[in-house]
Amino acid sequence: MLVRVKSPNCQSVDGHLAALAGQRVLSSEFNYRKEAELFGEGEDAEYVYQIIFGAVRTYKLLPDGRRQINSFHLIGDMFGFENGATHRFTAEAIVETKVRIMRRRGLLDAMVNEPECMTNLLRLTTLNLEHAENHMLLLGRKSSLEKVAAFLIEMDDRLVHPDELTLPMGRRDIADYLGLKLETVSRALSTMRDRGILRFNELTHRHVVLMDREGLAKLDG
Template sequence: MLVDTRSCESSAHACSHKRSEDGCADCKVRLISVCSVLALAELEELELLSQHLSFEKGQALFGQGEAANSVYNVIEGALRLTRLLPDGRRQVMGFALPGDFLGLALQERHSVSAEALGPVKTCRFGRHDFAAVVEAKPHLLRSLHERAGYELNLAQDQMLLLGRRTAEEKVAAFLLSLRDRFARTGRCSVTVELPMGRQDVADYLGLTIETVSRILSRLDRAHTILVVPGGVRLLDQDRLRRLAAS
């Protein structure tokens, strides 16, 4: 079966559009999103500018090089952020989870592609409309600055991952980072969901898929983790933290 990978910004048929059935005040991710600083009346104002979109696995919110006309708040699901290198290789730059905002960079065109790893729901705002709201609300601007700082920390962590760590240390750090990011959404569990495939993890960590699979199997045999369908259970988080801190 062919998967439609056209982006929503380039094709109206790549995803479904609808107004929110629940108001912004009832949004599942409002308390962990930049919108959390807005009062109820301000949320109603913001909702008038919003549009809910649903995506299936493999569909794209936007593609690398496309005009950045919208910003998106991820409500449900996970997305893979990729960049196509000049030599044709694909680099996974990161993963977007509920509460993340996409498209806030100042560039006129997207520097990455954003593809759904499974069913995804987002809230979309026109970029200029959203910018006007931000300009009129300094507290929302401060919230965006805090979000930018959080994303900068994630980028610095990624640079460290791709630096001088061993493959095992990279995998351990990745699992703990993903656990912490899910915890921000209220999903605190020793079982960490892995919505991305092992090839995605390998491309993100600068490893081969064989290396990622071998390390997960080794950690499983050592009872540090337990590989389960759709994710891993962190059995010995102290050992994972020691590995990640190496």
């Protein structure tokens, strides 16, 4: 299905595609099943993606077979921009996911005469760089408890669930994002539960109620 998104003056409530292009943007919408691949590492980077609903993980497989997740993309997020001609990571749907897709070249061409939109693109690129820097710090300088606390703070900031975090990703994903073992993530979450910082609403432990945000922030250091 083709969708035209209009955004006057490069501002958009519904998403960044229109905000970046600043004019009518021709895009397509696609549905992906859970675990379906959107693109693979090394494939041509022809398209830019924006999540309508669902969630996507981007990751690399290390030489020893381990998986390192570099980012989780949530509702409204854009991804797929690359410095080169190919993708550096593989992207998979974590849950049933719907995305809006448009050609990268078409988006860039639409922005040529829109200085404000080029500023928005620079802002997006800067935010992605900031996330990458924070993630490197998270992997290299924090204890396991601090890592899990930092992850929950990130999700609390990004997910619009003021009373409860509904995490689309499971503990295996969290472990591969934080560079930890699955058991270590489970122990850290149990420690936070025992300290009254959070509680779980379901057996899956994907529904998290943060009881003590100040205590969580202290754990993050």
